[in-house]
Amino acid sequence: MATQPVLRGRSADITAAGVPAGRIYVWEIPVRLTHWVNALSIVMLSFTGYYIARPYLAISPQETYSHFFMGYIRFTHFLFGYIFLASLILRTYWAFVGNQWASWRALIPFVTPEGRGLFRQSVEFYFFARREPPVVLGHNALAGFTYAIIVTLYFIQVFTGFALLGLSDPGGFWHTMTGWVFSLVHMQWIRVIHHVVMWLLIAFALQHIYVAFLIDAEESNGLISSILTGYKFIVPERHKHTDLHAPAQAEHGPDNVTAQLTTATATQPSDPRSPSA
Amino acid sequence: MSLTVERNPSESLARALLSQGVSRRDFMKFCTAMTAVLALPVRYTPRIAQALETAVRPPVIWLNFQDCAGNSESFLRANHPTVSELVLDILSIDYQEVIMAAAGHYAEENRLNTMREYKGKYIVVVEGAIPLADDGIYCVIGGHTAIDILKETAKDAAAVITAGTCSAYGGIPAAAPNPTGAVGVRDVLNNVPLINMPGCPMNVQNLTALIVHYMTFNSLPAVDHEGRPLFAYGSRIHDDCERRAHFDAGQFVEEWGDEAHRKGWCLYKMGCKGPQTAHNCSMVRWNDGMSWPVGAGHGCVGCSEPHFWDTMGGLYERLPHVQLPVGAEVTASQLGAGIVGLAAAGIATHAVASGIRAKLDPIDREVTKVEEKMP
Ligand code: HEM
Ligand code: HEM
Ligand code: SF4
Numbered sequence: 001m002a003t004q005p006v007l008r009g010r011s012a013d014i015t016a017a018g019v020p021a022g023r024i025y026v027w028e029i030p031v032r033l034t035h036w037v038n039a040l041s042i043v044m045l046s047f048t049g050y051y052i053a054r055p056y057l058a059i060s061p062q063e064t065y066s067h068f069f070m071g072y073i074r075f076t077h078f079l080f081g082y083i084f085l086a087s088l089i090l091r092t093y094w095a096f097v098g099n100q101w102a103s104w105r106a107l108i109p110f111v112t113p114e115g116r117g118l119f120r121q122s123v124e125f126y127f128f129a130r131r132e133p134p135v136v137l138g139h140n141a142l143a144g145f146t147y148a149i150i151v152t153l154y155f156i157q158v159f160t161g162f163a164l165l166g167l168s169d170p171g172g173f174w175h176t177m178t179g180w181v182f183s184l185v186h187m188q189w190i191r192v193i194h195h196v197v198m199w200l201l202i203a204f205a206l207q208h209i210y211v212a213f214l215i216d217a218e219e220s221n222g223l224i225s226s227i228l229t230g231y232k233f234i235v236p237e238r239h240k241h242t243d244l245h246a247p248a249q250a251e252h253g254p255d256n257v258t259a260q261l262t263t264a265t266a267t268q269p270s271d272p273r274s275p276s277a
Numbered sequence: 278m279s280l281t282v283e284r285n286p287s288e289s290l291a292r293a294l295l296s297q298g299v300s301r302r303d304f305m306k307f308c309t310a311m312t313a314v315l316a317l318p319v320r321y322t323p324r325i326a327q328a329l330e331t332a333v334r335p336p337v338i339w340l341n342f343q344d345c346a347g348n349s350e351s352f353l354r355a356n357h358p359t360v361s362e363l364v365l366d367i368l369s370i371d372y373q374e375v376i377m378a379a380a381g382h383y384a385e386e387n388r389l390n391t392m393r394e395y396k397g398k399y400i401v402v403v404e405g406a407i408p409l410a411d412d413g414i415y416c417v418i419g420g421h422t423a424i425d426i427l428k429e430t431a432k433d434a435a436a437v438i439t440a441g442t443c444s445a446y447g448g449i450p451a452a453a454p455n456p457t458g459a460v461g462v463r464d465v466l467n468n469v470p471l472i473n474m475p476g477c478p479m480n481v482q483n484l485t486a487l488i489v490h491y492m493t494f495n496s497l498p499a500v501d502h503e504g505r506p507l508f509a510y511g512s513r514i515h516d517d518c519e520r521r522a523h524f525d526a527g528q529f530v531e532e533w534g535d536e537a538h539r540k541g542w543c544l545y546k547m548g549c550k551g552p553q554t555a556h557n558c559s560m561v562r563w564n565d566g567m568s569w570p571v572g573a574g575h576g577c578v579g580c581s582e583p584h585f586w587d588t589m590g591g592l593y594e595r596l597p598h599v600q601l602p603v604g605a606e607v608t609a610s611q612l613g614a615g616i617v618g619l620a621a622a623g624i625a626t627h628a629v630a631s632g633i634r635a636k637l638d639p640i641d642r643e644v645t646k647v648e649e650k651m652p
Contacts, residue, residue: 053595054610055546059527061536069527128630131638168516170501170555179502187553188588188597192609195596199613203620210624214631 027230031102034091035227038154041084042205046198048077053195081161088154101139107148109141119145133219143211150204153197160194293334304329314486314561315498316508328493335491336391336399338430339373339440342416342423343450343459344405348440349375351478371399374418385419392433400491401434403427403462406443406450410458424465436470436497437462440484442581445475445504452586463504472497473504477580482561483509503583505555514577515551517559520544538574548593549576556581 027035051057051073059067095104109115122142124130134140139147159178166175167187181190216223222233294304308326312319341349353376370376371391372384379387391399405423408415413422421429431437439462442448450459463471474484487506490498498506515521523529523543530538530547543549551559554577562569571577579589588597598606607615 055527055529057527058531061528061540064522064526064528067526067528071525073527126627128634167513167552170507170511170513183502186584186588187582191553192596192599195609196599196613196616199616202613203617206617206620207624210628214627 023231023233025230026099026101026232027226028094028098028102029230030090030094030098032227032230034087034094037083037087038091039205041080041087042201044080045077045084046202048073048080049194049198052077078165081158081165084154085158085162088158106139106144107151109144115141115144133215140215146204146208150201153200153204157194157197157201160190160197163190164194311486311489314482314508314557315490316511321493325489325493329489332492334369335435335488336369336371336395337373337402338371338388338391338399338434339402339404340426340430341374342403342405342407342427342444343457344441344443346375346404347478348404349373351481352440352484382419388430392430396433398435399433400488401431401437402440403437403444404440406447406459406461407465408450408457408459409465410456415457415459427462427465431466431469434469436472436491437466438472438474438484438487439463440474441479442475442477442585445473446583446585448475448477449586451584470497471504472500472506474509475503475505475581475583476556477585479581480509480556480558480561480563483557501555509557509561510555510581512555512557513552514554514556514559514571515549517557518543518551518571519559520571541574544571544574544576545595547576548591548595550579550582550589550595551577553589554579554582 052070055070055073057069059069094102095107100106105111109119118134118141121130121134122140125133126142159181162174163178163181164187166172166178169175170179185193212224212227215221220233222231226232305322305326308329309319309322311325312322315321339349372388374384377384377387405416407413407423407427409424413424416423418426439445443450443459444462446461447455447459447464448461450457451461461473463473472487474487476483483506486508487498490496490506490508498508500506501510503510515524518524520541520543523541524545528537528542530542530544532538533547545552549571551571558569558577559571562572576593578592579585582589591597594608596609598608599612600606
C-alpha cells in the first residue's frame, strides 16, 4: 500500500535535494509509556465512572453479603485514578527533561511565529483549504494546542477526582490537599465537572483516533506506529508542494523539518540506528 | 421582666434536673450518651457529669429572623420529656420569640438586660437567614432590621451558634433568585466565635451536645472548614448509613415501592444525597433515636449543606442540572452525550468530505515508485 512508510529501516537522511527523509526517533519511552497508560486509564475510568454515576447493571436479589459489585467498581476507579496520577506526574516531569517534541513548549505553538504559521496551516488542512498537512516531526501545531487543553482536562479530572475521594476521609491527606475547593465551588458542581469532563475526554479520544488515522494516511509518516515504536518517517515525495526550505529560526519551535532533523540527529547519538555524524 | 421565663442562671444544672424529677441514673445515662455524640472516649463521662453538676447554665438569647421556626420546634418537641430536653428547657433562655411570654418592648428589654448583665458571657443562637437587600427591610423586628439586631446582640456574646441551614448559610430564603438578598450569619459577622449547626432543622441532640461541651470544657468544639463541629459533621451520611452494604453490593431501589424498596436497599438512584452530606443523622437519628429519613425509606436531601436548595434541589436526582445560556436545563449526561454526538458528527462529516476530495484531487502516488526502487 502506498500509505506504508517506504524508508523503513533506513536512517534519517538529507536527500540530494536537501529534503530530509527517513526514520527519526521522536517519541521517547516515557512519552509512549504514559500515552498508553493514560489511554488505558481513561478507558477504565470512563467505564467505571459511568457505572458510579448510573449503576445500570441489576444485581441479583441474593443476600447482600455475597455481592460487592459497586465496591469493586469503585475500587477499580480509584486504583486507575492513582495510576493515572502517577502517569501524569511522569509525563509532566518528562515535559521538562525530555526531547524537544516531548517538551511542554510543543503544547503552546503560539509563542513562536513558526508555531503560529504551522497552526494556521493545520487549521486550513482540516477545513479543506489546504491539500496537505504541514510537515512536522512532533505534534502538529493544532494537535499540540489540543493536547494543552486535554492536559488541562486531565489535571481538572484528577483534581476533582481526588477531591471527591477526600470527602470520604475528612481530615485525611486528600481532604487536606483538596478540601479548600469546596468553599469555592460547591461539591455538587465539582461532581458535574468531573462528570462532564469525562464526556469531553471521550469526545477528544474519538477525534484523536480519527485524526491519527487521517494524518497517518495523508502524510505517510507512520504516525500510528510512532506512538508504539517512537519512530516517525519523513517521505519527501509526499511533501513536494510544501516549502521545506523555509528558514529555521527558533531554537525550540518545530519550525522547519531540516532544522528539526538536525536537532534530532544531534540529540540521538545513543540510538545505534541513527545516522552518526 | 417578671413576665418572662423563670431564670436563675446561678442554679446548677444537676439541681435543676433533680427538682424536675430526673433520677441520678437517668442523668448518668444522659452523660454517657453525650460522650458518645461528642465522639469522646468513655472515660470523659464522669468529667461531663461533674461539669454539668457544677457548671452554671449559660444565658441564651435566641434570635429569629427569616425562618419557619422549625429549629425552635425541634428544640421544643417534647412528646415525652427526656433528659436532653430538660437540659435545654432549663438553659437560661432569656429571649426566644417563639416561647417567651413577654411582648413588645418588654421583650426587647429582656434582651438588652441580658446583654448588659452577662456581657461577654451569654450565648446567641440565631435561627433564620438575614436579608440584606434594600437595607434589610425584609425582616424588621420592633423597628430594627435583622442585620442591626444581630450585630448589636452578637457584639458582646461569648459565642454565636447558628441553628439550622438558613442562619448558617442562608438556606431556603437565599435560594435563587434570592429576592431579599438573604445571607447566613457567617457572611455578616466576624470577630465573634461562630459555630454552625446546619440542618433543616438542626438536630437538637447535637445542639445539646454542643452546650454540654461548652459547659464541660469551657470552650467550643473543634470545627471543620465550614465552621461545623466535627463531632456532628465530621463524616458523611453515606459512610455511616445502614443501607451502605446495599450500595457496595450494587443493590439499588429503582422505583418507589418496588421490591428493592421494600427490602430496604440503597436509595442512591432515587437521588439520595448521603454521599454529598456531612452529618451524623444516621447515628444520632431523630425523635429520640426513633428513625431518620433514609431509615424511613426516603433519600437524604442534603438539607444541612451550603446552597442545598439550589444544588440538591433535584431531590430525586443525584446531580444538579446545568443551566445553558439559551435557557434550557440539561443533565450532565445529556450535555455529555451532546458533546460526544457533536464530535462524532464532525468526524463523520470530515471523513465523507475527505473521501470526496480524494476523488477530486488525488495525491499522486509517486511514493510507491520510490518503494519499488528500493533495494
Ligand atoms: C487507537 C488509539 C490511539 C492511537 C492510535 C493514538 C495515537 C497517538 C499518536 C500517534 C500520538 C502522537 C502524535 C501527535 O502528536 O498527534 C498521540 C498523542 C497523544 N494521545 Fe493518543 N492515540 C490513541 C488513543 C488515545 C487515547 C484513548 C487518549 C486519551 C483520551 C490519547 C491521548 C493522547 C494524548 C494526550 C497525546 C499527547 C501525548 C503527549 O505528548 O504525551 N490517545 N496519540
Ligand atoms: C479520565 C479520568 C476519569 C474519569 C473519566 C472519571 C469519571 C467519573 C465519573 C463519570 C464519575 C461519576 C460522577 C458522578 O456522576 O457523580 C466519577 C466519580 C468519581 N471519581 Fe472519577 N473519573 C476519572 C478520574 C478520577 C480520578 C483520577 C479519581 C481519583 C481517585 C477519581 C475519583 C472519583 C471519585 C472519588 C468519584 C466519586 C465516587 C463515589 O461517589 O462513589 N476519578 N468518576
Ligand atoms: S441510602 Fe443514601 S446514604 Fe445510604 S448508602 Fe445509599 S446513597 Fe449512601
